[in-house]
Amino acid sequence: xxxxxxxxxxxxxxxxxxxxxxxxxxxxxxxxxxxxxxxxxxxxxxxxxxxxxxxxxxxxxxxxxxxxxxxxxxxxxxxxxxxxxxxxxxxxxxxxxxxxxxxxxxxxxxxxxxxxxxxxxxxxxxxxxxxxxxxxxxxxxxxxxxxxxxxxxxxxxxxxxxxxxxxxxxxxxxxxxxxxxxxxxxxxxxxxxxxxxxxxxxxxxxxxxxxxxxxxxxxxxxxxxxxxxxxxxxxxxxxxxxxxxxxxxxxxxxxxxxxxxxxxxxxxxxxxxxxxxxxxxxxxxxxxxxxxxxxxxxxxxxxxxxxxxxxxxxxxxxxxxxxxxxxxxxxxxxxxxxxxxxxxxxxxxxxxxxxxxxxxxxxxxxxxxxxxxxxxxxxxxxxxxxxxxxxxxxxxxxxxxxxxxxxxxx
Amino acid sequence: xxxxxxxxxxxxxxxxxxxxxxxxxxxxxxxxxxxxxxxxxxxxxxxxxxxxxxxxxxxxxxxxxxxxxxxxxxxxxxxxxxxxxxxxxxxxxxxxxxxxxxxxxxxxxxxxxxxxxxxxxxxxxxxxxxxxxxxxxxxxxxxxxxxxxxxxxxxxxxxxxxxxxxxxxxxxxxxxxxxxxxxxxxxxxxxxxxxxxxxxxxxxxxxxxxxxxxxxxxxxxxxxxxxxxxxxxxxxxxxxxxxxxxxxxxxxxxxxxxxxxxxxxxxxxxxxxxxxxxxxxxxxxxxxxxxxxxxxxxxxxxxxxxxxx
Numbered sequence: 001x002x003x004x005x006x007x008x009x010x011x012x013x014x015x016x017x018x019x020x021x022x023x024x025x026x027x028x029x030x031x032x033x034x035x036x037x038x039x040x041x042x043x044x045x046x047x048x049x050x051x052x053x054x055x056x057x058x059x060x061x062x063x064x065x066x067x068x069x070x071x072x073x074x075x076x077x078x079x080x081x082x083x084x085x086x087x088x089x090x091x092x093x094x095x096x097x098x099x100x101x102x103x104x105x106x107x108x109x110x111x112x113x114x115x116x117x118x119x120x121x122x123x124x125x126x127x128x129x130x131x132x133x134x135x136x137x138x139x140x141x142x143x144x145x146x147x148x149x150x151x152x153x154x155x156x157x158x159x160x161x162x163x164x165x166x167x168x169x170x171x172x173x174x175x176x177x178x179x180x181x182x183x184x185x186x187x188x189x190x191x192x193x194x195x196x197x198x199x200x201x202x203x204x205x206x207x208x209x210x211x212x213x214x215x216x217x218x219x220x221x222x223x224x225x226x227x228x229x230x231x232x233x234x235x236x237x238x239x240x241x242x243x244x245x246x247x248x249x250x251x252x253x254x255x256x257x258x259x260x261x262x263x264x265x266x267x268x269x270x271x272x273x274x275x276x277x278x279x280x281x282x283x284x285x286x287x288x289x290x291x292x293x294x295x296x297x298x299x300x301x302x303x304x305x306x307x308x309x310x311x312x313x314x315x316x317x318x319x320x321x322x323x324x325x326x327x328x329x330x331x332x333x334x335x336x337x338x339x340x341x342x343x344x345x346x347x348x349x350x351x352x353x354x355x356x357x358x359x360x361x362x363x364x365x366x367x368x369x370x371x372x373x374x375x376x377x378x379x380x381x382x383x384x385x386x387x388x389x390x391x392x393x394x395x396x397x398x399x400x401x402x403x404x405x406x407x408x409x410x
Numbered sequence: 411x412x413x414x415x416x417x418x419x420x421x422x423x424x425x426x427x428x429x430x431x432x433x434x435x436x437x438x439x440x441x442x443x444x445x446x447x448x449x450x451x452x453x454x455x456x457x458x459x460x461x462x463x464x465x466x467x468x469x470x471x472x473x474x475x476x477x478x479x480x481x482x483x484x485x486x487x488x489x490x491x492x493x494x495x496x497x498x499x500x501x502x503x504x505x506x507x508x509x510x511x512x513x514x515x516x517x518x519x520x521x522x523x524x525x526x527x528x529x530x531x532x533x534x535x536x537x538x539x540x541x542x543x544x545x546x547x548x549x550x551x552x553x554x555x556x557x558x559x560x561x562x563x564x565x566x567x568x569x570x571x572x573x574x575x576x577x578x579x580x581x582x583x584x585x586x587x588x589x590x591x592x593x594x595x596x597x598x599x600x601x602x603x604x605x606x607x608x609x610x611x612x613x614x615x616x617x618x619x620x621x622x623x624x625x626x627x628x629x630x631x632x633x634x635x636x637x638x639x640x641x642x643x644x645x646x647x648x649x650x651x652x653x654x655x656x657x658x659x660x661x662x663x664x665x666x667x668x669x670x671x672x673x674x675x676x677x678x679x680x681x682x683x684x685x686x687x688x689x690x691x692x693x694x695x696x697x698x699x700x701x702x703x704x705x706x707x708x709x710x711x712x713x714x715x716x717x718x719x
Contacts, residue, residue, distance in 0.1 A: 067528035069642050071542035111528075206689055234688045238648045240638035243420040244683030244691075250561075251413050264544045268640050275555055276416075277563055296546045296640065 057104045058096060058358060060085075060348065061124030063135035063145060068112030069237075069264045072290045073137040073337055077159055078107055079330050080341025081134055083322075084349070094352050103349070106130060114144035121145040125152045131358045132157065132348050137337055138262075139163030139180075139210040146173045153360045155351075155367055159344035160309070160337055162286065163213045167386040172364050174386045176343045176375065177309055178410070180210070183285050184217025186307045186392045186408045187258065191283060192225045194394075194406070195305075197255035199230045201280075203245055203269065205261045206234040214260035214285050230254050235265065242269050243276060250278045262287040267296025274300040281305065289335050294400040302399065307392045309336040310377035313404040322376045336377055343375035412560040417684040418677070423568040425676020426575045427637065430630030431653035432660070432668040433575075433582060434623040440586075440663035441599045441619045443509065447516040448496060449627055450650020451523035452489055454643060456628025457547070457635045458527065458540055460485040464548040472550045481550055485632055486625040493624025497617055505602075505616075520647070527643035544642040547635035567637045574633060578626065579669045586665065595619060599663075655699045661712025670710060674698075 062081055064074030085103050088094065093102040106128050108120035117136055124130045125148065133149050133156040136142045142161035149156035150170035158166055158175040162183055167173045191197045200222060205211035219229055230252040233245035246269070249257060257273070259266055259282050266288055273282070282304040289308055293301060312323055312333055322342065326334040334342075350373060351366040352358070373380040378390035391409040395402040431453060438446045463484045464472040471477045500519050504512045530541035554566040586592040594615045597605040606612045634649065635641055652675065660671025675695060682694045702709065 067525075067542040069542065069544055069644060071528075233683070236692060238644070240634075240640045240645070240648075241420075241424050243423075244417065244680045245688050247413060247416045247420060248684055248688075250416075264640065264642070267546065268638060271639055275553065275563070275565060277555075277557075277561060292544060296544060298546065 057102045058094065058352070059128060059130050060103060060105045060345070061121075061128060061130035061133040061135075062105050062107045063110050063117050063120040063124070063133065063141070064107065064137065065112035065141070066107070066109040068110075070112045070138060070262055072263075072292055072335075073160075074109070074112075076290075076335050076337040077135070077137055077341035079326070080159070080334065080338035080343075081105060081345045083326060083329065083338075084342045084345035088346075088349050094349060096352065096356060096358055098356075105134070105345075110136065110141055112138065112141070114140050117141040118144040118148060121148045121156075125149070125154050130154065131352070131360075132363060134159065134341070134344050134348065136161060138208070139166055139213070140208060142166045143169070143209060146170065149173065153364075155348075155360060155364045157344045157348055157367065159340040160286070161210075163209045164387075165209065165213075171368075171386070172360070174347075174367055174370075174382060176347055176380050176388050177286075177340055177377070178390055178392060179387050180213040180285075181217040182410060183307050183392060184214045184219075184260075185221045186394070187214075187283050187285065187305075188218050188221035188225065188227070189408060190305065190307075190394050190406065191222060191256055191258075192227055195256055195281065195283075197227065199228050199252070199254045200256050200258055201231040201233070201249040201252055201254035202229060202258045203233045203235065203242070203249065203261070204259075205237055205265065207237045208261070210285075210287060211260045211262075215258065218258055218260065235261075237262075237265070239265070240268055242272050246273050246276050246278055249273075250276055254280050256280050257282045259283070260285045260287065263290040263293040263296065267293055267298070267301060270297045270300040270304065286336060289337060291332065291335065293397070297397070301397050304397050305394055305405065306397075307408075308395050308402075309390075309392070310339050311393045311395060311402070311404045318374065319376055334376075339376040343373075343377055343380060346375065347373055347380060412562050413684065415559065416562045417680050419562065419564050419568065421677035421680030422673060423571060423637065423676070424680060425656075425673035426568075426571045427630065427634045427649065428653045428656045428675055429575045429669045429672035430571070430578065430633060431627060431649055432657040432672045433578060433665065434626040434630070435654055435657045436660070436662055436665060436668040437582065437586075437626070438619060438623045439657070440665075441595050442501075442512075442616060443599075444501065444512050445516065445654070445662075446620075446623070447513070447650070447654075448519035448523060449623065450646030450648075450653065451520045452492060452496070452624045452646070453627040453631035453634075453649065454527065454646035455492055455523060456485045456489040456624075457631040457641055457645065459488045459628070460632040460635065461545065461547055461641055462537070464550050469548065472548060473552060478550050482629060482632055485628040489624040489628035490621040493620040493622075493627075494617055496624075497620040501620075502613070502616070520650075524643050524647060540643070542643060544640055546639050547632075547641050551636050567633075571633045571637060574629070575669065578629070579665060582665050591615070591618070652695070655695065659699060659702045659709055661709025664709065664711045667709055667711030674710075 064077050066074045089102050093100055110117035110120050137160045139161040142158045146169035150172050155172050160177045162180045164179045202215045204215040231249050257280050284306040286308050288306040355362040355366040370382045380388045383389050391407050393407050394405040396405050434449050460481050464481050467477055500515050528542040529539045531539040555563050594610050597610055598615050602612050656672035656675040657668045660667030678698055679691050679695050682691045
C-alpha cells in the first residue's frame with residue numbers, strides 16, 4: 001500500500017533528475033532559450049547530419065558564454081555575429097565552388113566554462129561539420145578550444161581573446177583583436193605618462209589566463225619605465241569579498257590600482273575599495289566592457305580608466321552606421337565585443353569569398369592574408385603570428401557611461 | 411596595527427555571512443542527517459526574491475525600516491515555500507533509501523536551481539527566471555561607514571550582519587532545546603521511525619525544519635547581497651561550499667559550532683590574504699578543513715557518536 005502510493009513520487013523525482021542530467025550535457029538546450037532578446041536566433045540550423053557543402057547554406061560554428069557570470073560577453077558577440085551574417089545574406093551571400101550560398105551560424109553555449117567550450121568545438125567539428133569556428137571571448141575558453149580546432153584543421157577566429165597563447169596553438173587559429181602585451185603596455189604607458197603614477201598596486205584574478213597575462217605585461221612595462229608595483233594581490237573568480245586584499249593595498253598607499261579582471265568582479269571591487277577608504281583611481285582592460293559595469297560599480301567606479309578596442313564616440317560613418325543598425329535591432333548600444341564579433345564574422349566571410357571554397361586549408365590561407373580589412377573596431381591586418389595589429393583606446397567611466405580619453409598606437 | 415584590526419573586522423564580517431548560511435545546513439543535518447547541498451541555491455533564490463521585491467517597491471519605500479523588513483519577510487516566506495516543495499517532492503520519497511540517494515538528489519537540486527535561474531523566462535510580463543547577467547542588489551540599507559581608531563573602518567551593514575547572526579543563533583538554540591517543537595526535532599533526529607511510533611508527526615516536523623532552514627537561507631542571502639552587492643545565479647555555490655566547510659569545522663549538526671566554525675573560517679581566510687598571500691586563501695581554507703577532519707573528525711564542538719553496526 002505504502003509502496004504503491006509512493007511510486008508516482010519516485011517517478012517524478014527521477015524525471016526531474018533525468019531532465020537535469022540532460023540539461024547539463026547539452027549546451028544547445030540553453031543556447032536558444034538564454035537570449036530571448038534575439039528571438040530569431042542563429043537563423044535556420046541546417047540538418048546537423050548533412051555536410052553543409054551539399055546544402056544551400058554554409059554553416060559556421062560559434063561558441064560563447066550565453067549563460068554564466070560573463071553572459072553579456074557571449075550574448076554581445078553573438079548579436080554582432082548575427083548582424084554580420086544577416087547583412088551578408090541580404091547582399092546575396094557568398095559564392096563557393098561557383099554556386100551562391102547563404103550563411104548560417106550554429107551557436108553553442110559553454111556557460112563560461114573551458115571544458116564546455118572544448119566539448120562544443122568537438123561537436124561543431126564532428127557533428128555539425130562547420131567550415132570555421134568563431135569564438136571565444138574569454139582567453140581560458142579559447143585556449144581550451146584551439147587545440148581541437150587545430151587538430152581537425154578547421155580555422156578558428158577568436159573575436160576578442162587577447163592572451164598571446166591563443167594563436168600560438170597553431171596556424172589555424174586567428175584573432176581580430178590586439179593582444180595582452182600590447183594592452184598591458186598601453187595601460188602602463190598611460191599610467192606613467194598621463195596619470196603620473198609611480199606606485200601601482202595590482203589586483204588580479206588568479207583563475208583567469210587573461211587577467212594573469214595582462215598583469216604580467218603591465219608589470220614588465222611599468223617597472224621598465226621606472227614605476228614600482230607596491231602590492232600584487234589575487235582573488236578567484238566567484239569571490240565577492242575583496243576587503244582583505246584591498247586592506248593590504250590600502251596600507252601600501254598606491255597612486256593607482258590595476259584591476260585587469262572582468263566587469264562582474266570589478267564593479268564589486270570598486271565599491272568595496274571606496275567603502276574601505278581607498279581613493280586611488282582604478283585601471284583595467286577590455287574585460288571591463290559591459291553595460292553591467294555601471295550598475296555593479298555604481299558611483300564607486302566613476303573616474304576609473306580602461307583600455308578597449310573601440311569607442312562608440314568614434315565619428316566614422318561606418319562605425320556610426322553599425323551602432324545605429326545594432327541599436328535598431330537589439331535595443332542597446334553595441335559594446336566592443338559586439339563590434340569584434342561583427343569584425344570576426346566579416347573577416348571569415350571575406351576569406352570565404354576570396355577562397356571560393358569551404359576547404360579548411362584554403363580558407364586558412366586566405367584568412368592569413370587578411371590585410372587592411374576595414375573593421376568596426378579598427379583596421380585589421382593579421383601579422384605572421386595571426387594576431388591583429390591595431391591601436392587601443394583608453395576610456396574613462398563617467399556617470400554611467402564611458403568617455404573617450406586617448407588612442408594609443410602599437 | 412590598524413591593518414591588523416581592519417583584517418579582524420573584515421574576517422568577522424565574512425565569517426558572519428558563512429555562519430548565517432551554515433546555521434541552515436547544520437539544522438537540516440541535525441534532524442535528517444542529510445547534507446542539503448541545495449541550501450546555497452535556496453539562498454540564491456531568496457536573494458532574487460528580495461531583489462525583485464525591493465525593485466518593485468522602489469528605492470524610497472524599500473530603504474525605509476518597514477520596507478526592509480518587508481523585503482526580508484517576503485523573501486523568507488517564498489523560500490520557506492520552496493523549501494517545503496523541495497522536501498516534499500525531492501527528499502521525502504527517498505527518506506527510507508540509502509543516505510547516498512538523498513545526497514545525490516540534493517546535488518541535483520542544487521544544479522537544477524542554479525542553472526534554471528540562468529535562463530530567462532517571463533510569464534505575462536512577470537519575470538519568472540532572471541537570466542545569467544549579474545545584477546547589483548539595491549541599496550535597501552543606506553551604506554554608512556564609521557571610522558574607528560585611525561583609518562580602520564566598519565560599515566553599518568557589517569554590524570547588522572553580526573547582530574542578526576548572533577540573534578538567530580540564540581533563537582535557534584532556544585527553539586531546539588527549550589520548545590516542544592525542538593524536542594520533536596531532536597526526537598526525529600535521534601530515530602525518526604521510533605519518533606513516529608511515539609506519536610510525533612515526523613513528516614510535519616521535517617517539513618517545518620526544511621521551511622525554517624530555507625527561510626534562514628533567504629535571510630542570510632539578503633544580508634550577504636546587501637554587504638557584497640553582487641547578485642547572480644551561481645552565487646549560492648561558493649558561499650554554500652564555504653558555509654558547509656564551516657559547519658563541518660564547527661561540528662555539523664551543532665548550532666553554536668556552526669557559528670564558531672564560520673567565524674574561524676572567515677578569520678583564517680582573511681589572515682591568509684592579509685599576511686600569507688592572497689593566492690593561498692582557498693588552499694588554506696580547505697587545508698584547514700582537512701586538518702580538522704584528520705585530527706578531530708567530529709568538528710570543534712561535535713560529539714563522538716559510536717556507529718551501531
